[in-house]
Amino acid sequence: MTRFDFKIIFIHKQALKYPLTARILARLQVPTEIIDDSLVIREEIEKSPDPIAAGKKILYLAQQKGKFIKPCPCTPRMIRCGYLIINSILGCPIDCSYCILQAYLDDPWITIFVDEDKLENSLRPLLKASLPAGLRIGPGELTDSLALEPYTRQAERLAQLFYRSSRTILELKTKTTNIDSWLDWPPSPNIVFSWSLNAETIAKEEEKGAPPVGERIRAAAQLAIRGHQVGFHFDPLIYFEGWEREYEKVIKELFALIPSKLIRWISLGALRYPLNFRKIILLRFRHKAIFASEMIIGRDGKFRYFKPLRIKLYTRIYEMIRDYGGENLPLYLCMEDEEVWELILKKKPERRKDLFLLFSPPVNN
Amino acid sequence: MKRMKLLTVCLEAINLKEKKFCLSPFIDYQKLVPSIARVGLLVPPLVKSIDNGLMVISGWRRVLACYDLKIETIPILLTSAEATDLDLLVQVIEENVTTRSLSLAEKAEAISKLQQFGLSEAKIMADFFPRFSLPQKREYFQLLTQVATQGSEELKRFLHQQEISMEALAIFLTFPPEAQKKLIPFLQTLSYSQRREIVFYFQEIASRDGCSVEDLLKNKEILAFFDHSEVSSRSKSEALIEWLRQKRYPLITSWKKEIDQTLRELSWPQEVHLAYDPTFERPEIKVCFSFCNQAQFLFLLDKLKKIGERPAFRRLFRRTFEE
Structure with missing residues (x-):
C-alpha cells in the first residue's frame, strides 16, 4: 500500500455538505480549515521555499465549477488517441521531476472535487452502447488515479459505473501499489489498471514518493492473475547512461511476472515538456542531467529529444517488448507523429477508429 | 512630508565614505563634469547631517563632479532630522526611478536596503517591484537580495x-565566484540573448x-579562448x-555538418537554395531557385536531376542513426 502524508486539509465551505468530504475526513487525521476562497491556500503556500513540494502536502476539497469530462488535449500535429480525461482530482502527491502538471496546473495543491453526483451525471452519457468500442476515459492525466484511493474511494465508485458499461473503458493509471481493495472485485473488460513504468534509476531519482518499479509490477501481477485487465506506460522514456540495460531489466521483469496475453496494452512516449515547463526546471531541477539532453523544440512547440534519438529509444524498447512479450501485444505511441509511428510500429492509424480498435476488449472477453 | 532646508555648505564637510544610501556600485559622473563647469550645480544634492559631517542621500554624481572641479561650496538640501532611514531611502528611490532606469545592480541594492531598513518582503514586492519594472516573484526578490549581499564587486x-x-x-549565481569572474569579460561583449545562451x-x-x-572552465579547449590575446574580445566570446x-x-x-559535407560533395549549385528543418523533426526538404527563361529552367532541372541520381544524394534524407 502506498501512503502519503498530508499536512492540512482545506475545505471550501460549499464542500462541507458532500459525503465524500465526510469520508475523506474520517480517513485522514490531519488538521482541517474551512475557507471560502482558495486564496488563503495560495498565501499559505507562497511562504514556502518550494511551493510545489509544499502543495503536495495540502488537500483542498471543493466543488467542481467547470466540466468533469474533457478530451485529452494531446499535442498539435501528433496522432491523437481520443482519450477523455476525468477532472475529479487535480494534482498528485508523487513528486516526479518531469511531471508537466507542475506547469500545467494553476494551483500546486491537490484539489479533490467532492460533488460525486455531478461527476456521475457527467459520466452517464459515456456509458451508452452506441459509443465506439475502445473509447478510453480516466482521471490519470491530472492525478495518479489510485494515489488517494485509500482516502477517497473515488476510483471504486467510478469503477462501479463502468463495470457494466458496454463499451467505454475506464483506465486507472497509477504508479502506486494501492490495489488491495480491488483484489476481491470480479474482473471487467471495461476497467483497466495501468502502471507507469520506468528504469529503476529514473524511478529512484526522478519519481519522488513513488514505489520502486518492481513493486508496481508485482501489484499489477496480483490483479492480472485474478483476471483483471492491466496495461503499462513506458512514459516518459528517458535517455541516460545505461538506459538500454536498465529498460531491458524492467521489461524482462515485467514479462517474467505477467504473461503478455494478460496485458491489454503498452504505450511508449519519450520525455517531452512544454516551453513553460522550463521555469519549473530552473526553479526546482536545474542540476538534473535528464533535462540537459539533446532536445529540440518540436512542431508541437514542446521540447523533445532530437528525433533520431527518439527513434533509437523507441526502436530498442519496441524490440525488447517484442522479444520478451511477443508480437501480438497491442503497442502504441503517445504524442508522436506519423513518421515515428510508421518507423517504429510499421503502421499508423488512419482514423481514430483504428486506435479505438487497438484498445477494444479482446475478443475472448 | 518632513521639511528640508536649502543651505550652502563646504564640500569638504561631506563624508564620502558614508555610502549608506548609495545604490550604484559604480558612479559614472564624468559626463556631468563639463556640464557643471559650464553652468554650475543646478540641483542641490539631498544630504543628511551625521556625527562626523554630512552624508549624501542622493546626488552622488553631482557631489563627485563638484569634487573633481575643486568647487569649494555647494548648495544642498538638508533632510529633516526626524526622517527615518526608510523615509530617506524611499526618497532616493523615487528621485532615481522617475528620472532614469535603475540597473539590475541598483535594483538589487535598493531591495536589500529596503529590507535592511525594516520593510517586509511582501511589502517590497507589492510597492517597489512595479516601480522597478520587476514581476512580483519571490524568486526574484531572493535573487536580487543575493546579488546585493553576496555578489562580488565584479558582478555588481x-x-x-x-x-x-x-x-x-539565477543560474549564473550558482556558479562559483571564480567561474563568475572568468566569465564576466565574455558576457560583457555579448548581446542580451547571447549572454543567456x-x-x-x-x-x-x-x-x-x-x-x-x-x-x-579547466577544459583545454576552453582555456584556449582565454589565451587568444590577438583576437578581439567579441570574436573570442x-x-x-x-x-x-x-x-x-x-x-x-x-547532422548539420554531414548535410553541409554532402552538399559540397554533390557540388550543389549555389543558385539553388536548399532548406531543411533545422530541428530534423520534419523530413521534407525544400529547394528554391529563380530562372528567367525556359533554357535556364531546364538547365537547372538537368543539373538537379544528375545530382539526384548520385548515391550521396540519399544521405540528405537520413532519419535514423542506422541509415
Missing part, C-alpha cells in the same frame, strides 16, 4: 553596466556531464558560444 559592476535575463542570472550552455553541459562549471553550442548539441551539430 557587470550588472550595473549590462542587462541579463533573470533566469540567466552562454550561461545556459555552461550549466546544462555541466549537469549533463556530471561535472562542475569550474571543471568545465562568439567563438566560445559556438564551441559551447557544439558541445551542448553534438548530434544535431554533426
Whole structure:
C-alpha cells in the first residue's frame, strides 16, 4: 500500500455538505480549515521555499465549477488517441521531476472535487452502447488515479459505473501499489489498471514518493492473475547512461511476472515538456542531467529529444517488448507523429477508429 | 512630508565614505563634469547631517563632479532630522526611478536596503517591484537580495553596466565566484540573448556531464579562448558560444555538418537554395531557385536531376542513426 502524508486539509465551505468530504475526513487525521476562497491556500503556500513540494502536502476539497469530462488535449500535429480525461482530482502527491502538471496546473495543491453526483451525471452519457468500442476515459492525466484511493474511494465508485458499461473503458493509471481493495472485485473488460513504468534509476531519482518499479509490477501481477485487465506506460522514456540495460531489466521483469496475453496494452512516449515547463526546471531541477539532453523544440512547440534519438529509444524498447512479450501485444505511441509511428510500429492509424480498435476488449472477453 | 532646508555648505564637510544610501556600485559622473563647469550645480544634492559631517542621500554624481572641479561650496538640501532611514531611502528611490532606469545592480541594492531598513518582503514586492519594472516573484526578490549581499564587486559592476535575463542570472549565481569572474569579460561583449545562451550552455553541459562549471572552465579547449590575446574580445566570446553550442548539441551539430559535407560533395549549385528543418523533426526538404527563361529552367532541372541520381544524394534524407 502506498501512503502519503498530508499536512492540512482545506475545505471550501460549499464542500462541507458532500459525503465524500465526510469520508475523506474520517480517513485522514490531519488538521482541517474551512475557507471560502482558495486564496488563503495560495498565501499559505507562497511562504514556502518550494511551493510545489509544499502543495503536495495540502488537500483542498471543493466543488467542481467547470466540466468533469474533457478530451485529452494531446499535442498539435501528433496522432491523437481520443482519450477523455476525468477532472475529479487535480494534482498528485508523487513528486516526479518531469511531471508537466507542475506547469500545467494553476494551483500546486491537490484539489479533490467532492460533488460525486455531478461527476456521475457527467459520466452517464459515456456509458451508452452506441459509443465506439475502445473509447478510453480516466482521471490519470491530472492525478495518479489510485494515489488517494485509500482516502477517497473515488476510483471504486467510478469503477462501479463502468463495470457494466458496454463499451467505454475506464483506465486507472497509477504508479502506486494501492490495489488491495480491488483484489476481491470480479474482473471487467471495461476497467483497466495501468502502471507507469520506468528504469529503476529514473524511478529512484526522478519519481519522488513513488514505489520502486518492481513493486508496481508485482501489484499489477496480483490483479492480472485474478483476471483483471492491466496495461503499462513506458512514459516518459528517458535517455541516460545505461538506459538500454536498465529498460531491458524492467521489461524482462515485467514479462517474467505477467504473461503478455494478460496485458491489454503498452504505450511508449519519450520525455517531452512544454516551453513553460522550463521555469519549473530552473526553479526546482536545474542540476538534473535528464533535462540537459539533446532536445529540440518540436512542431508541437514542446521540447523533445532530437528525433533520431527518439527513434533509437523507441526502436530498442519496441524490440525488447517484442522479444520478451511477443508480437501480438497491442503497442502504441503517445504524442508522436506519423513518421515515428510508421518507423517504429510499421503502421499508423488512419482514423481514430483504428486506435479505438487497438484498445477494444479482446475478443475472448 | 518632513521639511528640508536649502543651505550652502563646504564640500569638504561631506563624508564620502558614508555610502549608506548609495545604490550604484559604480558612479559614472564624468559626463556631468563639463556640464557643471559650464553652468554650475543646478540641483542641490539631498544630504543628511551625521556625527562626523554630512552624508549624501542622493546626488552622488553631482557631489563627485563638484569634487573633481575643486568647487569649494555647494548648495544642498538638508533632510529633516526626524526622517527615518526608510523615509530617506524611499526618497532616493523615487528621485532615481522617475528620472532614469535603475540597473539590475541598483535594483538589487535598493531591495536589500529596503529590507535592511525594516520593510517586509511582501511589502517590497507589492510597492517597489512595479516601480522597478520587476514581476512580483519571490524568486526574484531572493535573487536580487543575493546579488546585493553576496555578489562580488565584479558582478555588481557587470550588472550595473549590462542587462541579463533573470533566469540567466539565477543560474549564473550558482556558479562559483571564480567561474563568475572568468566569465564576466565574455558576457560583457555579448548581446542580451547571447549572454543567456552562454550561461545556459555552461550549466546544462555541466549537469549533463556530471561535472562542475569550474571543471568545465579547466577544459583545454576552453582555456584556449582565454589565451587568444590577438583576437578581439567579441570574436573570442562568439567563438566560445559556438564551441559551447557544439558541445551542448553534438548530434544535431554533426547532422548539420554531414548535410553541409554532402552538399559540397554533390557540388550543389549555389543558385539553388536548399532548406531543411533545422530541428530534423520534419523530413521534407525544400529547394528554391529563380530562372528567367525556359533554357535556364531546364538547365537547372538537368543539373538537379544528375545530382539526384548520385548515391550521396540519399544521405540528405537520413532519419535514423542506422541509415
